[in-house]
Amino acid sequence: ASLLAGVGLALSDARAKRRMQAATGDLEERNRHLAEANERLALLAHNLQIALGELERHQRRTAAVLTEEAAMGRAVANLAHTFQRPLVPLYNFLDKLESERAEFGVLGERYGKLIPEMVHRIDDLIRICRFVLAMPGKEVPQDLSEIAREVAALARRDAERLGRNVRVEVVSEPLPRIRASRTDLFFTLHELTTNAVRALASGGHVWIRMSAEPAEAPAHARLEVSDDGPGIDPDRLGRIFEPYHTTSRDESRGLGLYLVERAVARMGGEIRVSSAPGTGTLFVIRLPVGAESPPRTETS
Incomplete structure (x- = not known):
């Protein structure tokens, strides 16, 4: 009886050890996925920061050109139309990313502030483009x-x-x-x-x-x-x-x-x-x- 009890205990320990090993493996896998996600988020934040600087420089130039030169003719309106087209899907993407920022944890808090800043700047650019496109030809x-x-x-x-x-x-x-x-x-x-x-x-x-x-x-x-x-x-x-x-x-x-x-x-x-x-x-x-x-x- 004691032998059977010992065998049963050993089998129970073995099963518990396998479950623990499986749980440890699952945890390690989740940690690996989380680390990869954090790396991707850090890269995204870095790229967003670079893009934000470029966007600000382009926006300053575009604001001056589009508002001051709009009366010169259709060429500027075409520029505004062309410039606006890629901004709208980018705005929608960043707006969606902002709504999911909480899922990225600490890095989301650290780098996520760049996202609404870019959303607002793109929104300003879209406003400028639409403003120019709506301008009438005469007073x-x-x-x-x-x-x-x-x-x-x-x-x-x-x-x-x-x-x-x-x-x-x-x-x-x-x-x-x-x-x-x-x-x-x-x-x-x-x-x-x-x-x-x-x-x-x-x-x-x-x-x-x-x-x-x-x-x-x-x-x-x-x-x-x-x-x-x-x-x-x-x-x-x-x-x-x-x-x-x-x-x-x-x-x-x-x-x-x-x-x-x-x-x-x-x-x-x-x-x-x-x-x-x-x-x-x-x-x-x-x-x-x-x-x-x-x-x-x-x-x-």
Whole structure:
């Protein structure tokens, strides 16, 4: 009986040892796969860092070329179209990679911050390309009040998507039409208004105000976009229209106001900004006007 018990114990030990060896083998295999995955991730992060530097250099050059030279003809539009095509799938790939970053563990935390930075830069490039492709070939008289209402409606929806109760109000007196590109006018108002909305907490307020300056020769329209938000630090205010300078916490952005200044310049106008921490921000734009004047006074 004792012999049988000993044999049984030996067999049990052997089976336990085989199970342990199998488990150890599985663990070693998993560790090997994890090490390979970490190596691939490290290589990907290295390549992303190199690509990010190249992307930033190309983006600076492209922003200047596409925004300043768009009026020269179809060649620039073709360039924008060609440049945009490979960016969209790359944006989608990086966006998906960002959503799966948690699966890469420590290396994902270490290198993953490069991914959203590249996503934002590519998003800016796509915006530039679409902006250029949408530009009309000539300037025609535009109703600034109508464009402001369209922008305000979009900004309100943007606030809703952000889960914020932000009031966007349009205040306009009778204005002459502005002879300018509708795209430039819309882009300028939209960029300033949505920037204001995104800087505000719930309960904030954005105003779009328009008035004529008839005493000026030639006549000008005055356009204001203001908010009661947190304001801008003085050290940032002087550089606000520089490319890649941003007033938000996301340092990877910062082309919007640069493009706004270029658009205002194309329309023959000027833009200035005033702000201080805790006092909100005010953008003032002066634009030359045409001869036509739609009789409209409104507050919305």
